[in-house]
Every structure is written in structure tokens, then in C-alpha cells.
Amino acid sequence: MGEQMNFKFLSGAVMPMVGFGTWNVTGASVTPTIDLALAAGYRLFDTATMYGNESELGEAFKVLLPKHNLERKDIFITTKLYPDDHGEKATKAIKKSLKNLDCEYIDLYLIHWPGVYGVSPKSPENARLRDISWQKMVEAVKKGLVKNIGVSNYNVKHLKQLLQNDHGVKPVVNQVERHPHCRQKEILELCNQDEICLQAYMPLGGGGNKDLLENAKVKKIANKLGKTTAQVLLRWNLQQNVSVIPKSCSKEHIFSNFDLNFILPEEDMEVLNTFPQTKYDWDPDTIA
Template sequence: MSIKNKKIKLPSGDYMPLVGFGTWLVKGRESTLKTLDMALEAGYRLFDTAAMYNNEGDIGDALKELLPRHNLSRKDIFITTKLYPEDHGKADKAIESSLKKLDCDYIDLYLIHWPGTYGKSEHAKMRSKSWEQMVECVKKGFVRNIGVSNYTVRHLKELLNNDFGIRPAVNQVEWHPFCHQKDLYDFCQKEGILLQAYQSLGGAGNRDLLENENIKNIAKKLGKTPAQVLLRWAVQQNVAIIPKSKTKEYIFSNCELDFTIPEEDMKTLFSFKQTKYDWDPNTIP
């Protein structure tokens, strides 16, 4: 089976594509329609968004128009969206808003975007309240699976130590050869939580990974692009990915990952000095 068609079974019994399409910075009706059209043509069936991205409405409109064009229906795709940090403690209302914008009956995966709150204190109390509300939304059928994003081992232990009835299915975190945490990986493996990578190619506008000479040499040896090597590095660890592009060439090549990185090259990719490009959740109590 091609990697782009591979799915991971979640605790609910649902199957989530290992390779999805990220939509951060994909905005505007025409741009979103064009981008998602290419993504569906390439074979992506998971679309990742968030309230913070301010594009749920554009995505909902685009999918309504595009799914019939590609002979698909709602059940053929997997939609992920996330709780805006300012909405901690009112996740039920946030889910209602996302459903309306996406114009669909249910969300396949809903994530707490950030363990901290905006404009509030008592972070632990507020994220706990959010999780309780998300569990209720699962019971009501508004959401099929729930998880977290940017959670450290400490945050995950706190969540798992409370008996909410539903455990997190996914933890979406910054994950690439310059930023990976073995303790987090091992903990998620042990607890049956799927790690999903964001910023697999580095920070926005930052080409440190793509221009790294070691990575370019591995790509040249394998006859692949540096981006393909970075993405394959993740899926070779069974870490899910959500690459994003607006360019047709990259949209297609980013999901063509049916090759293997040799062990010696994987060791090289694991050897880099660690650099975090995005939010640091270790600052959140």
C-alpha cells in the first residue's frame, strides 16, 4: 500500500490517514478552492485546520464544491480542527462554531491547540474543563475523536491521570530532525497516542532544514527532494504528517513517500543540534 493511502487505527475504531494536508496560511475563497482541488487530486484525504487559522469557512465552502467534483463524499475525508487558546473552558461553543463554519455534521478529530490559555490564568484547570466539554461533544456525536497539540509529557500525564472516560488519540507537535523529543515519542508510543508532526520542513519562511547540506546529500543519493526526505523521516517512525504547499509540484511530491531512508542516513537525521521554531509548551504550567 502506498504511504499516502496508509491509515492508522485510532482508539475509537476510526482510521486516520498517516499523511494529511495542512492548511495554515491557506486563506481566501479562490486560493483555498484551488489549493484543496490540487490536494484532492494528489490523493490527500485528511485536511488539518484550526480556529486560529481563520480559514474554516473557506475550507467548508471549498469541500462542498470539490468533493462531488472528485467523486467523493464527506465520509471519504478526515477533517481536523482545533480549539483556539482563548476559548479554553468553552470548547463546546467553539466546536459548535467550527461545525457551522465547516458546514458539516461532525468533526473527525478535534484538538486542544495549546495547553495554555489566552487572557486567563489557571491553565491546568481551564484545559481540564475544555477536555470535559470535548468528551461531552464526542458523546453527542459532534466530534468523533479528540486529542491535543503541543502537549509535553507533563501535560499528557496530567490529562491521563484524570478519568475523563476518553483518552487523547493524537498529540500534534513540532517534529522534524532539528526538533524531536525521544521522551515524548516513547511516552506516546507506550500510551497509544499517535504523534502527528507539524512544521516538518521547518519554520515558516525558514529554509534551514531544506538547505542543510547533510539533508541535501541524502536526498541526492536517494533521488528525492530534501522535503521528501524530511517527510519520510517522520513517517518511517510512524509519525503522522500534514505538509502544506500551494504549489502543485510540491503538493504532489510531498505525498510521494514510498521509499526507505537507510539506517545510516536515519542516524544522521537524528544527530542534529535541536532547534525549536514554534511555541514552547514547556513554559506553560
């Protein structure tokens, strides 16, 4: 069983450093998968309007929390604003997520993407609408609908822009693609400087892409330490104070991905920090 590590926000709220990603976890697989995750020790669950599974997760928690002797306050739920719901629509989107998840509050609500669907990536309208989205999220915090707010896929420019005008509530998380092939050094430094938690999605590399999991150098480190390559990759992020949200539907992986209570020696960290850089997922640099 892994040991749960936490990140303390400036607000005083606490978020588990290791969470469970639910992208592509839908339909009949939701309840058994969440059951395994709770049994393994995960208490942070990451979803998004875009994933289309909020209602199924809400139903699963209603059944599973009592089974595991847990209450709503014992878990941390993150969901995200659909890129089509920027601007004035954000308030309605938050309320819809609350209804889908069937709970009274959301622990963390993120702007999923700095761009707005249907708006040209280069248009200044993106910045104007995401600013309105943030204002609506600040209002939701004041009403108690949302406990904490943050962003996802924000680059240095987007994050600096928000920090200059945060309407009184600072983002607590920036969730980005991050793994040894995509280290995002500048955004990590900015988040550390402003005490924002950088959270890694796709921490094992691209969805369906096994480049990192099957990399000879990662395998060598894993074999030496008696760990899986996934554990090595997850620990690499954690040792830089970066939160991780791995996803899996396999019992073996769900448990081993949470069992991260070991240290990667400095020389192994250095090896992982020399990998060539490539992005597998969407690129926020295209958004004005």
C-alpha cells in the same frame, strides 16, 4: 501518486498518516489549493479556529468532493480549540467550527495549546481550564459532534496530567512541532507507550525557515535517493510512525510531498537523528 498509510486509533477509527496543512491557506487560494491536494491523494485536512479559514474550507469541500467523486466520509477533517475558548466556552467553540465547516461532525478536534489566552503561563488556572475543555470535548464525542479528540503542543507533563484524568476518553493524537532539529524523543516515547498518534506540524522545519530543506546532509541523502529534501524530511517522521501534515500552495510540492512510498536507509535515519536541537515555534514548557 503516493500510497496512503493509516494510523488506527484505540477506538478503531482510522486516520491517514499524511495530511494537508492549511495554515496560511486563505481567501482565493483555498479552493484551487484543496483541489490540487485532493487530486494528489490527500484525504486528511488540518485546520484550526486560529487559522480563520474553516468557512472557506467548508465551501471548498462542498464544491470539490463531488468533482473528485468523494463524499464527506471519504475525507478526515481536523480542527482545533482556540486558546481563548478554553473551559466552558469549548462547547460553543465546537459548534461554531461545525457551522463554519458546514458539516455534521468533525473527525478530530484538538486542544490547540495547553495555555489559556489572558491567563499567566505559570498559573494553575491553565490546568483547571484545559481540564474543563477536555470534559466539554468528551461530551461532544458522546453527542456525535466530534468523532475523536486529542491535543496539540502538549509536553510530557501536560500529557501525563491528561492521561491521569481523561474523563473516560483518551486522547488519540498529540500534534507537536517535530523535525530533525526538534526530535521530541520523550514525548514520542510516551505517545508510543499509550498508543497515541504523534503528529508532526512544521515537519519541514520552521515556517519560512529553509535551514532543513537546504541542509547539506539532507541534500546529500535526497540526491542519493533521487528524492526532494522535503520528501526525505517527511519520510524521516513516517518511519518513526509519526504522522505528518505538510503544507504547500505549489502544485509540484503538493504532489511530491504526498509521494512518500520509499524507505530511508538506516544509516540516513541515523544521520538525521544527530542534528542539533532547536525549536522554531511556540514552547509549551512555559505553560504550567
